[in-house]
Amino acid sequence: MYAITGATGHTGRIFAETLLKAGKKVRVLGRDAEKLKGLVAQGAEAVVGNVEDAEFLTQAFTGVTAAYILIPPNLQTPDILAYQNKIGEAQTEAIKKAGVKYVVHLSSIGAHSPVGTGPVAGLFYQERRLNKLPDTHVLHLRPGYFMENILNSIGMIKGMGINGGPLSADIKMGFTATRDIGNYAAKRLLALDFTGKEVQELIGSKDMTPQEFTSILGAAVGKADLKWVQFPDEDAFNSMTGMGISASMARSFVDMSQFLRNGGGNVVIRDAENTTPTTGEQFAKEIFAPAFNAG
Numbered sequence: 332m333y334a335i336t337g338a339t340g341h342t343g344r345i346f347a348e349t350l351l352k353a354g355k356k357v358r359v360l361g362r363d364a365e366k367l368k369g370l371v372a373q374g375a376e377a378v379v380g381n382v383e384d385a386e387f388l389t390q391a392f393t394g395v396t397a398a399y400i401l402i403p404p405n406l407q408t409p410d411i412l413a414y415q416n417k418i419g420e421a422q423t424e425a426i427k428k429a430g431v432k433y434v435v436h437l438s439s440i441g442a443h444s445p446v447g448t449g450p451v452a453g454l455f456y457q458e459r460r461l462n463k464l465p466d467t468h469v470l471h472l473r474p475g476y477f478m479e480n481i482l483n484s485i486g487m488i489k490g491m492g493i494n495g496g497p498l499s500a501d502i503k504m505g506f507t508a509t510r511d512i513g514n515y516a517a518k519r520l521l522a523l524d525f526t527g528k529e530v531q532e533l534i535g536s537k538d539m540t541p542q543e544f545t546s547i548l549g550a551a552v553g554k555a556d557l558k559w560v561q562f563p564d565e566d567a568f569n570s571m572t573g574m575g576i577s578a579s580m581a582r583s584f585v586d587m588s589q590f591l592r593n594g595g596g597n598v599v600i601r602d603a604e605n606t607t608p609t610t611g612e613q614f615a616k617e618i619f620a621p622a623f624n625a626g
Contacts, residue, residue, distance in 0.1 A: 332356045332357075333355055333356065333396070334359075335347050335359050335399045336360045336400050337401045338359035338360060338375070339369075340403070341477070341479055342401070343399060345514060349514065351374050351375060353521060356376070358377075359376070359377050359378070360378055360391050361379060362380070362382065363379070364377060378390070382418060382421070383418050383421055385420070385424045388425030389424070389428045392426060392428075392429035392431050394429075396523075398435075399434075399435045399437070400426075400434060400437070402418045403418075406580050407575070407576070407580070409578075409579055411579045412453050419460055422457075423461055431467060433523050434464075434468070435469075435470045435519060436469060436470070437472055438471045440473050441590060441595055447589065448587060449584055450580070468525055475505025475506055475507040476505065476507065476591070477508075478508045481494070482622055485623050493558055494541075494548070494549075494560070496588065497567040498559075498592060499561050500558075501542060506544055506611065507533050508535070508618075512533055515533055519531075531604065533607050534606065535607055535609075536609060537606075539611060540559075542559040545557050547612055548611075548619050564585045567584075
């Protein structure tokens, strides 16, 4: 039996569907039974409850050999680190009590440091909590910047004719498609081929700058001259809070952008294992352009 948190998200859904197609027993966790119905129709067992509740998680993880865990985003939390620690502590306690033997944890590039990394700091602490589990094999996945984050810019691109954010246009970094993360997690948990405590980066098909990625996206939607514009940090912060994102969360995103601008994401030597298959061009054609054209 496999347990999956975040089963309706970008990575968890792909992971769940891959395991179900392989004939595995899958238990999907979530707050909303309605959102889990699609996976239940494919054969998954759904358990509904509060993912911040260690007792609920312990029950959900009981009888499970392997689990896929992540800390779900919460854009309205008044204290991002406290929120992450609460869920991380509940997950770790539940894994220990339920006796889960294998865990794949969705972490992030930058989780080697708790300083100046924004929301990634919480993953630094979660990795260390999980690493203290004496009888559980843990694989921490550290992907690069999600390609899907760019979908949030569709309104800007249509309304202003630009793409942008607090990242600088010319910093090379890894952009990772979330489907590649889900597929990699499924591969490793199907094989159960990791022992002790391991880290695996997943950094996209090649390093790109935000401008290079933006040009690829623009070409896919008939905007070949689309430019990336770097916004001042405070402008980015004010824009996010104006959209209803909490001050704590908005500040953490700005901090993460500063971290990436300073090259904090470029700490990994690229190799065959950490290079993921989806190219910028594939993402632009298969995911970005349909979303853009759908309005």
